[in-house]
Amino acid sequence: AQKVTQAQTEISVVEKEDVTLDCVYETRDTTYYLFWYKQPPSGELVFLIRRNSFDEQNEISGRYSWNFQKSTSSFNFTITASQVVDSAVYFCALSEANGNNRLAFGKGNQVVVIP
């Protein structure tokens, strides 16, 4: 069974500081996909990034970067130079390549960026 764990905490940062969110996952599949979604107060889940289990290369996309380590089953996410608009709940999610693609989400991290 797939499982995602995020330390459910509220993280407050001052604008322009970096913030890193931790995600640990469990899966029996050898092929799986990891995601980060953002949920602002409006409620809509916004896709941010996705990583395939067979590609551990870490990348940077604008102010977002991620650190995927299969050895520790972790998929951490960093926002660089945070802005007030980054204030939201961030969810890590996992889907297994078994045909249905359903997402298993963590409980989310509430990020508050203080101006």
Added chain:
Amino acid sequence: DTGVSQNPRHKITKRGQNVTFRCDPISEHNRLYWYRQTLGQGPEFLTYFQNEAQLEKSRLLSDRFSAERPKGSFSTLEIQRTEQGDSAMYLCASSLVQGQETQYFGPGTRLLVL
């Protein structure tokens, strides 16, 4: 290209009433998913369709819940005899079936059962 849309955005109902929600996926997407999210939690999978076929239902989907996607386009989720425990955000997502495609979510329908 328009995104996933859901209607209504908010619904308040009395216990025991039936409610129906609608989801319109991104037009070329053939997979459609329903999730439920309660306060302070991540979304939980309910069911999904590939075209008009409902391929999997979660144990969370009790007999009072039914979902349809009659023509492989929009989908409806009906809850019969609502209970206060049904109060939640109901989220719809769609994706393409080409490998492992990303799911894109709609704005959700927030249900409050009094």
